Amino acid sequence: MIYKVITKSEFRKFVSGLIRENQTIGPKLVDSDREGNPIYQFKEVNSFDEMDLDYTQADYSIKNFYLPFREELSRFDYSNSDWEQNIEYHVHPRVIVGVRACDINALTKLDKIFMKGNFPSPHYIARRKNTFLIGMDHEPLDDCFCKSLNQDVVRHGFNLYCTDIGKSYYLTINSSKAFNFLRNVKTSDPGKEDDRKYIERRKYLKKKFRTHVEVTGLPALMDIEFQSDVWKKWGDKCLNCGSCAMVCPTCYCHGVEENIEVNLKRSRKERVQYSCSIVDFAEVAGGHNFRPLKEDRLKYRFYHHYRGFAENADEQICVGCNRCGRACLAGINPRDVINDLRMESEE
């Protein structure tokens, strides 16, 4: 890791250069909700000013730039009574600007699933390797709890990370590509004063967190409280809409679908985002459902997030952004459910 300092005006020049040369995605103000709060989304941008780097939080994370809602895995071309399978990867080198720490950490968790193990996904790897990621710190919202999960700071998974120290950004450079790109603009080595400001900023951000969710011992608690009434209490409210999973930066459950094109000359095999909250997620042929009740499905989503996932059974997959809590029409959020579970076991 190398640290540098860049003035905000020089940073603007730097990013404008990247935008000119590459497909670039950044946070944009797209609308406002009924209470007049701004709505931000990550979208393609053509100039620096289209972005609002002070955005609070985007409703959707950048997950879908790596795991599109629907993507072609392969294609079957038919001829006579035979077929050929074709696999293609479409990769555009691109830049994403202004990604928050928790969202970068969410990607690092997805990396464990889609880049490691016996069956890495070439589609995901191609997108990950060809995306230049610029992170940026921000003041947490009142309901963010990424600090509770230790996800408010980043250590890897990005090319460049910007910490706001007033007129400049304190840059954390995490790839040779970033280092090379920065040769074209003016940066300086951090001085004593920059270091002090950087540390002040980190302390300030840490203090700003309003929400704390106690997660120590949560994996064991998930096992102990497997039969708890808390699941029924919250499960009964759940609408099985899957919104929580759609906005979550780490939810990656999906389905594989095949569709024949109308001309009957080819079919496509696609990966489609899905959610374990949806009724038929675990249903098998003959109609047997391994998770028939709403509470079974709600519990499973929490179990997967907090009990541990994939190869690393001790790592929690939630990063504490609380997007799911904000998106849920039934008012279900992880903080309340976890607190209820704790009360249940500590009574």
Added chain:
Amino acid sequence: MKTDKVYKCEIINMIELTPMEKLFHLRILDPAERDLFSFRAGQFVMVEVPGFGEVPISLSSSPNNREFMELCIRKAGQTTNMLHKARIGSRVGIRGPFGTAFPMEQMVGHNLLLIAGGLGLAPLRAPIYWVTDHRSDYRDVHILYGTKEPWQMLFTYQYEEWERINHIRMLTIVEKGDENWKGNTGMITELFNDITIDPANTYAIVCGPPVMFKFVCNHMDNLGIPMNHMFVSLERRMHCGMGKCCRCMVGSTFTCVDGPVFDYWSVMNLKEAI
């Protein structure tokens, strides 16, 4: 490795076992790919019917048979219906093999109980072939097989061979007999009354519908067979077979990569398993 690549296969034979189940003989077309393909008893493949879907199916042939593979498929929905309509010469794809296997080496020198309910005899055929190919490695071998009704019995043409040639004792039972049925009726656990076992020196493999595991494994637990000597093959919905889609997750375990074969001790400790 291209993880989405399928091996193209030709259906070289189809045998109707019951009105619901057919046995398919599939041969990988490309000889080089065929040479590369090998599997262990208990593993499964994802069978691809382009345009219709991909379904997990247990390998039901001998792991020593490198010429073709046998898959016993029940008509259960969209993709399996298409398979049942296929003809000899039709081309389907497979990915795999996937999943864990029955530890046949660990069982050497012991008595074996091979227990199946209904369609469960299909995955059980791979270990049965393994045992017949290595008969002297194992001591007493029993197959206990139960179905709801007599017409549902699979592979009836092989029982005689297993008994006389391979010295495996085969016991069958149905829940409800018909006018021709002269055998046992009742639940599969009743077959334990007809055999004597030495629990400490016995390994068991159980394949069947989810409800069966609990009863059968519980029964064997009471007989004193150690939990880590019993192996079950779990069934879940599967879409990827690669530990990615999470459709097959049980607790925090993937049935497709950590299973489908689990020992009963592990299953007991898995939330949601049975």
